[in-house]
Amino acid sequence: MEFISRWRMICRCRRRSIAKKPKPRIKADWEGIMHRRKFVLSIALTGALAATHGMPALAQVGEQPIRxxxxxxxxxxxxxxxxxxxxxxxxxxxxxxxxENRTGAGGRLGVQAVKNAAPDGMTLLLVPIAPVAVYQHVYKSLDYDPFTDLQPVAQLGTFDFGIAVGPHVPAKTLKELVAWAKANPKEANYGTPAAGTLPHFLGALFGQRAGLDFRHIAYKGSAAALTDMIGGQIPIVVTTNSDLVEMHKGGRIRVLATSDAQRSQFLPDIPTFREAGYDLQATGWYGVFAPAKTPPDVIEKLNKVIVEAVKAPDVRERLLAFGLQPTGTSAAELAVIMKRDSAFWAPAVKASGFTPEN
Structure with missing residues (x-):
């Protein structure tokens, strides 16, 4: 009994000792917490630095493509x-x-899409001259103003136009063509790839300045117009030089004048309109634009990479094959060109009397 009593006393003492023993404190993992905070901060700084360097963070890490x-x-x-x-x-x-090919309404839907995009350099417009420097004179109302809704980035290349005659017309010069047209007013017709195109407007303006009653015939593309001119159905075609070069060199047609300030490198033997005695200069072009209010540093970086692309030998070769003269201008230069050409095409559109269907 004595042994049992002593054993019970020892057990009670041990239980009290265990009950009074303090629970171990959990040591805070400050090193881990600080590591996580530094990681989050580095992510934030990466985004901020990307923004301050002109391109959105998403563009740099590849999470979202530039369109x-x-x-x-x-x-x-x-x-x-x-x-x-x-x-x-x-x-x-x-x-x-x-x-992204955003088609519809003669290019207007694509322009509107870029107008409504965020001004962050992630959405760009690559477009020929008409939707941004001519349509404002063609349509009574546009859902965009190219001068206030878009920011020029760079011009890529230019193209010019030519006036050509078929084998049934005796004229060898532009002056001779004007004299022939005045002597044969019922035959003074000219064909173009389509109504409401730059060749249509240019032909109308030339006719006005030359004092001709120049009647327009619209075709579905240059090929059909040139075929009819060679066959004698129409005497004259106005279209891009790239569509005229091969037939002129082959002797099937005669190009009498080209429209740029300098002679075309594709037709160096042909005088310009001005050299032929008519104060007329017209070019088309392709350019790149961003939404209005895109930050200047973003525009600068985009312009740099685009101009470098245009000046690359392989790209230059391809542009020439397209019938384009490579340029690669600054954003400011494109803004000046756009304003100048808009002023030029306004009276040309008016001279044509063209009214769009929609």
């Missing part, structure tokens, strides 16, 4: 140009760049 909106269908030279520039930008920026 180049081309507002016409795929397959033509303008679409090929867009993809060529996108490839070079992809390499230059080390970021994904895609081309």
């Amino acid at each position: 180049i909106v081309f507002p016409f269908t795929a397959g033509g030279s303008g679409d090929a140009l867009s993809r060529l520039i996108a490839d070079k930008m992809r390499a230059g920026l080390k970021a994904p760049v895609i081309v």
